[in-house]
Amino acid sequence: MKVGLIVNPIAGMGGRVALKGTDGVVEEAIKRGARPIAIEVTKLFLRELSHYDINMEFVTGPDGLGENALKEFDFPYEVIQHRKIGEKEILTVKIPDTTREDTKILASIMNEKVDIIIFAGGDGTARDIYEAIDKKRPILGIPTGVKMFSGTFANSPEDAARLLVELAKGNAKLVEREILDLDENAYRHDEVKARTYGTALTPYIETFIQGTKEPTPxxxxxxxxxxxxxxxxxxxxxxxxxxxxxxxxxxxxxxxxxxxxxxxxxxxxxxxxxxxxxxxxxxxxxxxxxxxxxxxxxxxxxxxxxxxxxxxxxxxxxxxxxxxxxxxxxxxxxxxxxxxxxxxxxxxxxxxxxxxxxxxxxxxxxxxxxxxx
CATH class of the missing domain: 3.40.50 (Rossmann fold)
Known part of the structure; x- marks a missing residue:
């Protein structure tokens, strides 16, 4: 199986510091003491995956977009060098200088190369990938963001690995799951403005995949x-x-x-x-x-x-x-x-x-x- 891996390097940074998301507020998150977590969460996925005897090859983005996680493991992988990724420093904290366009470009290139795209991020990352690929290409999220209300996420990084293994063995079916995203600025002001952007093919075994957010009846x-x-x-x-x-x-x-x-x-x-x-x-x-x-x-x-x-x-x-x-x-x-x-x-x-x-x-x-x- 050929697997695309995309990491959103700022995903999840706003969670512990009460920003309810990270899009557009990375500097504020760092001022409040946030540190990058996405690569470490991705390593939990890869560590679980490494326990299985299965033939899997990765295609990933450069540096913090995936390469930095994979290089610590023995999986064969190819890096898509779509551009040179620099670093920016905010209050002594260094993070990859990336945008959502990097996610979209990588997903678009991977669309022709891989059997499935795995991504580490939240609902915004899911939406970016969904917009960039052929809707027939399955995707699966490693839960890394603050709000993960879409149905494309595994329950945990480890469950994402287990589900991928079952898909490779032919034991998981592909189903249509909702891509849901919230307006983060409204969310930070106690307003829930949710929108369904469509459905994406996602590997499915009930014990490994989360549901979608539902309001109280x-x-x-x-x-x-x-x-x-x-x-x-x-x-x-x-x-x-x-x-x-x-x-x-x-x-x-x-x-x-x-x-x-x-x-x-x-x-x-x-x-x-x-x-x-x-x-x-x-x-x-x-x-x-x-x-x-x-x-x-x-x-x-x-x-x-x-x-x-x-x-x-x-x-x-x-x-x-x-x-x-x-x-x-x-x-x-x-x-x-x-x-x-x-x-x-x-x-x-x-x-x-x-x-x-x-x-x-x-x-x-x-x-x-x-x-x-």
Whole structure:
């Protein structure tokens, strides 16, 4: 099998620093302390792939567009030198001087050379590749971005490798999956403006591939209001990290704080009154409070079935290692927990802590034990 590999070198940098994306805000992300992660995530994919005895050859982009990951492994590969890639330095942090046009050019060239294109990035990268290739060429995403709502992503870098192996063996079928992208500027201002750009062929085995983002059904709105009111009445004094999403916004509104829709807020409850300590918190803000025995209140991302690892990367392994499983309060409507829920932080020890079964509040008076995988 001949595999195209494209890495978006800035993908995911905005996650832990609460920028909800990286497009157009790389300098701000670096100012907040972000560092490139895409190559390291790609190496997780390649490391898993290296465990299988399978004949695979790669075609990739130069330097940070893929070559820098592949050169540490024994896979045969060809580099498409479509142009000389320079470096730019922002506050002592060096990143490849690339744009989305590099992704499109590489995808267009690979379209004639490979059986499938694997990409490390988020929804924006998926969209760029989709626009550049023949729609008959399959694609598969290594989840590396901040928001990954399209159906073309594997659950994890390791699952991307396993799915590729199964495709090579003839055990995975190709199906049409939605390419969905959000307006990142609107997203940063608590507005969800999503658009479906089309469908792309993607290898599919249910246990390896994520779903697409789904909104909370309108008929569950009143149920969410009731759950929020019941939960808030039960909260004890202490520090709380409140997650993102429309479900969590109802809880924030019930607490009468000016919380974000799409960010994480730090709240202190004292004598039944909530005080907003940090609005739209970054990872570094959460780390300042981990010594205060905080509790996390979070929901499940509809359709994707993720608890941690999609859209809330501020809950990093460095933060979550301080949070006992029993200090995580999960609120979700029944439609979100019909299947097992997922945790993927990139840290196996942290992920293992949450595996098994966990309680989810599904109504004002009922909890459900849901499997975490």
């Amino acid at each position: 309108l008929d569950e709105g009143e149920e969410l209001d009731a759950i929020a009111e019941a939960l808030v009445e039960e909260l004890e004094d202490g520090i709380y990290f409140l997650g993102a999403g429309s479900t969590m916004k109802k809880i924030k509104d019930t607490l009468k704080i000016d919380g974000t829709l799409l960010g994480i807020d730090i709240v202190e409850i004292k004598s039944g009154k909530a005080t907003l300590l940090v609005k739209d918190a970054q990872e570094k803000d959460l780390l300042k409070f981990v010594g205060n025995s905080p509790k996390i209140i979070v929901t499940v991302v509809g359709g994707l079935n993720f608890l941690f690892g999609r859209g809330n990367q501020q809950f990093s392994p460095e933060v979550l290692k301080y949070i006992p499983k029993e200090n995580v309060i999960i609120v979700a409507t029944p439609s979100k927990v019909r299947k097992p829920i997922r945790v993927y932080t990139g840290n196996k020890e942290v992920d293992r802590k949450f595996k098994g079964y966990i309680k989810v509040r599904i109504s004002p008076w009922a909890e459900k034990m849901v499997k975490v995988i």
